[in-house]
Amino acid sequence: MKVSEKWRKVLRRQPRYWIAIIFLSLLILLALFAPLIPIDPNQTDVANMSAGPSLQHIFGTDEIGRDYFIRVVYGGRISLMVGVLAMLASTIIGTLVGLISGYFGGWVDNVLMRFVDILSSIPWLVLVIVLSVLLKPGLVTIIFVIGCFSWMNIARLIRAETLSAKEREYVVYAQFIGEKHSKIIRRHIFPAVLSTLIVAATGSISGAIMTESALSFLGIGIQPPVASWGSLLQNAQSSLQQAPYMAILPGLFIILTVYSFNSLGNFLRDVTLVEG
Structure with a gap:
């Protein structure tokens, strides 16, 4: 069965996945084409400070009169960028560690897995907060910290899949005839x-977005004037009574985005399970 046919079969069986696909598609398009929107995200308007939603400002304005719709859009760009780049970093590290550990086994497996156990035993959010404080806060730092310290679960998952894959007959035969280990890993393992890696990667995006939002909310993530959904939530704390939408809107986007990426991961998992 072709991949497209599997996709259609899963979507017919679980039409709720359409919600996640459509939402993420619109969000990504909006983030990509945000610079084409003729609104400056940093332009202030003292005559319209903390104004509610209107035809002129569909999401209202913030405490210094900036259009909140464009702030949320640009915040989404940053949050998505952090999620995707941190996912790529954690996926690459976790995949390499998992493949090497599972394929070679023995002392290599023991050393790598004990290292993973040590990192996993440290409260992850505490570790990330400490590193964020030690390093200069900013976009590059937050991507580096999340990406380099969120790969342990992926490593364990890939190691387990590798242990299963290397017992297959074609892998055993390739080892028997003297194929190079690097070639066996690249072509067979x-x-x-x-497929498992793709599913895990989508989940790591939502995890990275949640972590970035938490760190920015605590004030050690994305720094002004750059906005992310987490930093918008932090700024909204002082305006909850007079402008509750300033907290509701970015919080709602975080919830919907995390839900959509998790649903996308479930969708890809179901596609891989379709026979054919």
């Missing part, structure tokens, strides 16, 4: 774990 990696394709076998790819």
Whole structure:
């Protein structure tokens, strides 16, 4: 069965996945084409400070009169960028560690897995907060910190899949005839774990977005004047009574985005389980 046919079969069986696909598609398009919107996200308007939603400002304005719709859009760009780039970093590290550990086994497996256990035993959010404080706060730092310290679960998952894949007959035969280990991993092991990796990667995006939002909310993530959904939530604390929409809107976007990426992961998992 072709991949497109599997996708259609899963979507017919679970039409709720359409919600996630449509929402993420619109969000990504909006983030990509945000610079084409003729509104300056940093332009202040003292005559319209903390104004409610209107035809002129559909999401209202913030405490210094900036259009809140464009602030949320640009915040979404940053949050998505952090999520995707941190996912790429954690996926690459976790995949390499998992493949090497699972394929070679023995002392290599023991050393790598004990290292993973040590990192996993440290409260992850505490570790990220400490590193964020030590390093200069900003976009590059937050991507580096989240990406380099969120790969442990992916490593364990890929290791388990590798242990299963290397017992297959074609892998055993390739080892028997003397194929190079790097070639076996590249041609036989990696394709076998790819579907699992894709599902895990979508989940790591939502995790990275949640972590960035938490750190920015605490004031050690994305720094002004750059906005992310987490930093918008932090700024909204002082305006909850007179402008509750300033907290509701970015919070709602975080919830919907995390839900959509998790649903996308479930959708991809269901596609891989379709026979054919």
